[in-house]
Amino acid sequence: MTAVVPAGRGQLDVAAIREDFPILRQRVHGHPLVYLDNAATTQKPQAVIDRLVRYYAEENANVHRGVHTLSARATDAYDAARETVRCFLNAGAAREIIFVRGATEGINLVAQTYGRAHVRAGDEIVISEMEHHSNIVPWQMLCAETGARLRVVPMTDAGELRLDQYERLLTDRTRLVAVTHVSNALGTINPVRSIVALAHARGVPVLVDGAQAVAHTRVDVRALDCDFYVFSGHKVLGPTGIGALYGRAALLESMPPYQGGGDMISSVTFERTLYNELPYKYEAGTPNIGGAVGLAAAIDYLTAVGLDLVAAHEHDLLAYGTAALSHIPGLRLTGTAAEKAGILAFVLEDAHPHDIGTILDRAGVAIRAGHHCCQPLMARLGVPATARASLALYNTREDVDALVAALRTVQEVFA
Amino acid sequence: MSADLDDLYQEVILDHNRRPRNFRALTDGRKAEGYNPLCGDRLTVYLHVDGDVITDISFQGSGCAISKASASLMTESIKGKTIAEATALFDRFRDMIMAPSEAPPADLGKLTALAGVRQFPVRVKCASLAWHTLKAAAEARDEMVSTE
Numbered sequence: 001m002t003a004v005v006p007a008g009r010g011q012l013d014v015a016a017i018r019e020d021f022p023i024l025r026q027r028v029h030g031h032p033l034v035y036l037d038n039a040a041t042t043q044k045p046q047a048v049i050d051r052l053v054r055y056y057a058e059e060n061a062n063v064h065r066g067v068h069t070l071s072a073r074a075t076d077a078y079d080a081a082r083e084t085v086r087c088f089l090n091a092g093a094a095r096e097i098i099f100v101r102g103a104t105e106g107i108n109l110v111a112q113t114y115g116r117a118h119v120r121a122g123d124e125i126v127i128s129e130m131e132h133h134s135n136i137v138p139w140q141m142l143c144a145e146t147g148a149r150l151r152v153v154p155m156t157d158a159g160e161l162r163l164d165q166y167e168r169l170l171t172d173r174t175r176l177v178a179v180t181h182v183s184n185a186l187g188t189i190n191p192v193r194s195i196v197a198l199a200h201a202r203g204v205p206v207l208v209d210g211a212q213a214v215a216h217t218r219v220d221v222r223a224l225d226c227d228f229y230v231f232s233g234h235k236v237l238g239p240t241g242i243g244a245l246y247g248r249a250a251l252l253e254s255m256p257p258y259q260g261g262g263d264m265i266s267s268v269t270f271e272r273t274l275y276n277e278l279p280y281k282y283e284a285g286t287p288n289i290g291g292a293v294g295l296a297a298a299i300d301y302l303t304a305v306g307l308d309l310v311a312a313h314e315h316d317l318l319a320y321g322t323a324a325l326s327h328i329p330g331l332r333l334t335g336t337a338a339e340k341a342g343i344l345a346f347v348l349e350d351a352h353p354h355d356i357g358t359i360l361d362r363a364g365v366a367i368r369a370g371h372h373c374c375q376p377l378m379a380r381l382g383v384p385a386t387a388r389a390s391l392a393l394y395n396t397r398e399d400v401d402a403l404v405a406a407l408r409t410v411q412e413v414f415a
Numbered sequence: 416m417s418a419d420l421d422d423l424y425q426e427v428i429l430d431h432n433r434r435p436r437n438f439r440a441l442t443d444g445r446k447a448e449g450y451n452p453l454c455g456d457r458l459t460v461y462l463h464v465d466g467d468v469i470t471d472i473s474f475q476g477s478g479c480a481i482s483k484a485s486a487s488l489m490t491e492s493i494k495g496k497t498i499a500e501a502t503a504l505f506d507r508f509r510d511m512i513m514a515p516s517e518a519p520p521a522d523l524g525k526l527t528a529l530a531g532v533r534q535f536p537v538r539v540k541c542a543s544l545a546w547h548t549l550k551a552a553a554e555a556r557d558e559m560v561s562t563e
Contacts, residue, residue: 354456354481362416409416413420
């Protein structure tokens with residue numbers, strides 16, 4: 001790993017960190033790349049790229065089966081990756097970590113397995129108004145299959161969940177609460193600990209969608225006391241196609257398997273199959289071994305940098321960006337919660353987000369324009385779409401300045 | 416600002432975005448709704464058809480400058496044409512916005528203002544949404560058409 005040691009006085013050495021991300025060296029349309037689409041996916045440090053190369057060059061084999069050396073090597077790397085994720089989330093045991101394709105698959109896994117075991121007609125699932133489609137649709141599908149009902153916690157205009165309303169939605173019919181840790185479209189950091197405590201007081205388990213949280217804040221599933229926690233590797237400097245589900249062991253043991261296949265069994269006859277123990281019960285088929293190993297390298301990198309320093313840096317950038325954008329006439333920030341992670345979502349009076357995205361791209365500034373997979377949230381905000389700049393550890397004040405300068409160009413075009 | 420952006424956001428486009436023409440609903444005619452799920456652009460095209468001739472056309476909805484200006488320019492260029500002529504013009508328009516950006520743009524009158532879209536492949540759907548919707552309205556399919 002290259003120099004990622006924090007500079008003095010407890011600040012990130014962002015210049016050194018940027019050196020670790022080869023993609024940031026390129027120019028786009030003649031301008032230095034200003035990558036502000038980190039909520040969609042983050043860039044990968046050389047350490048992750050190198051780890052993937054090393055895995056495929058030196059360790060690749062199938063896991064949990066072979067007696068040969070390479071298979072043992074691959075199995076060791078895969079098991080070590082699970083332990084790295086356990087430590088990252090501060091879960092109690094590695095068998096509580098299930099490797100999945102990403103947060104979406106993690107949520108679908110819980111919807112299908114917990115749903116099959118515990119959700120019946122007339123039951124209720126509670127989600128929130130600011131959920132990503134991936135934390136809406138799996139529950140809708142479960143409701144359609146079982147006859148259960150979806151209840152939605154409303155939010156304020158600033159983008160904060162109405163906890164009073166939430167409490168009212170928790171009834172003896174509630175079977176699960178599924179809520180995002182950090183909103184991908186607003187940046188709101190939800191008070192997960194309180195949300196969990198209120199649900200647990202009624203015996204209701206809670207799933208937390210951590211896709212937007214893990215790269216930006218320290219996550220401790222035992223402190224949060226949540227029952228399920230999901231995240232995607234690619235949003236935390238890791239490869240695409242890998243992510244993890246944390247589940248409380250007692251719950252995971254009480255649920256039926258997700259998919260059937262190899263690795264998830266302990267014995268199979270045509271009459272009867274015995275399922276494997278945790279975590280393998282939920283990992284049918286050859287897993288994404290390379291992805292898991294790459295994810296572990298990403299977590300190691302982020303941990304070496306220091307998540308507390310990353311959070312402080314992004315918080316500083318968020319404040320800087322919020323102030324800078326507030327000075328642009330006709331710009332309205334969507335998502336102004338008191339507790340926010342590094343998301344600057346906004347609309348401009350005279351320019352549609354898509355036109356903003358195109359003009360910014362020509363200045364080398366990559367942002368997202370659209371509904372951010374949150375169509376119900378857009379409807380709540382009364383806008384068809386927003387523009388969104390999202391921050392990561394390698395972003396600088398100069399990146400924010402480039403965003404602001406490019407937004408001035410947008411305003412000149414649409415003046 | 417770069418030359419390709421100047422091509423895309425020509426004064427004609429900006430003007431039609433700011434003051435879209437025929438931006439109203441028509442009653443008693445055919446209509447269809449178009450939707451681009453990628454960006455949330457949504458518009459309705461209304462038609463009065465007499466025999467085979469489009470005697471009046473209008474649209475309503477929300478979208479980016481390209482989709483709005485394209486819809487506005489389309490209504491201006493279609494009024495008075497037969498459905499067959501409108502369909503043929505859509506084909507030529509689509510060829511123009513999807514042509515390689517080095518090729519000189521076909522002359523489609525006012526619609527030529529949208530030739531700059533060629534340099535922005537991700538915006539082709541914005542420019543063609545109104546036309547897909549027109550096609551559905553002309554075929555009297557009162558249903559949602561999607562660019563996906």
